[in-house]
Amino acid sequence: MINKDSIQHTSIINNLTKYVDFSEEELDKFFELGETSFYKKNQTLVHKGKESSPFILIKKGCLMTSYIDEVDFRHVIQFGIDNWWTGDLNSFMNNVPSIYSIKAMTDVEVLTWNKVNFDLLCASSPNFEKYFRILFQNSLISHQKRIIRNISFSAEQKYLTFLKNYPRLELIVPQKYIASYLGITPVFLSNLRKKLSGK
């Protein structure tokens, strides 16, 4: 049975089958257990300290995940775009309130799984365990690289790397959030940009 949405789902399927050889039925199960929803730009999907986070696959658009500290200061920890997974993993897996806030930077369409459906999915075939193992593994590798950058790069190097890694995002996301992601102040990022543009 071919899924009704299969045309829109092509790029997701390409992504899934990149590492694991899923059958038609498995793919159907995947979409069947996921729930599609839409959010408007600037809407908050997950509120810090309130509901637990679902596991989110972004179909279209851009989401921003941030940590809000004790003095209500926002620290951006991730941007996600088309085909990226996001969500507060800890909140999701252990059903505790999210420590992050997740907000739409553009209108977005997402597929989400709650813990129950995620467990059903994993239980339905070991291929999903494998897929998520590899997904987390790759994510871990890039998190390690980011830590190296944090420790050893200057603000300028971090910014240039960001531009390389997320070429589109500068046009979509307010600069102050990019500064926060890089761990620098918006004022300093503005100075940096001026300096770089004069080169």
Next chain:
Amino acid sequence: MINKDSIQHTSIINNLTKYVDFSEEELDKFFELGETSFYKKNQTLVHKGKESSPFILIKKGCLMTSYIDEVDFRHVIQFGIDNWWTGDLNSFMNNVPSIYSIKAMTDVEVLTWNKVNFDLLCASSPNFEKYFRILFQNSLISHQKRIIRNISFSAEQKYLTFLKNYPRLELIVPQKYIASYLGITPVFLSNLRKKLSGK
């Protein structure tokens, strides 16, 4: 069949069965495919840019993973102790030379898997996929927390958090490596320690 080493392996088994319900046979397979080796303090297990990294489970002792940059400057990215997994995941999974150097901080005993044996292990039972999925997932959660600390904590906060997270390590590991792990200079860490001791 009870494994000969089973007494020494108790704490590893406790760790494995914490998240996944492994059978006796599965545990046997685990130890059968892993290779035990011993290293002396200060020995380098994995050389940056040379061999690919195995996947390493530390049975006893302390390993340090560091990234050596273009100008041969060392950036410590992880300490591992008893029961921790370590290794250059990317190098291991894709069979490319390690970008990290892994060095023994104490005499160590490790169990290692090469890619072939890791794949055999994962293929032998979906329980291993599940175990590694959860392992990577948890590791991801703590990497995210570390990124938040990197972005938002002062050197002092980072150091205090380090002491809480790794209470024993300060006595084992030269201070300059701890400074590197925190992303500060050894000189500044020394100043910090003096300031803190006077409180």
Next chain:
DNA sequence: ATGAAATATTAATCTAGATTAATAAAAACC
């Protein structure tokens, strides 16, 4: 135990990036 090498401390100076505050430019709203 003794000397050589590695590590840690201390003090002086310097700088990348923070902070504050005022102005300019963009977005958002009715």
Next chain:
DNA sequence: GGTTTTTATTAATCTAGATTAATATTTCAT
């Protein structure tokens, strides 16, 4: 389309942490 709100720029000042260099301490090899 004008007004309010949010975001970005610019400039002046400040500080956490870096750098350099000299001294003290610890570790290691013989």
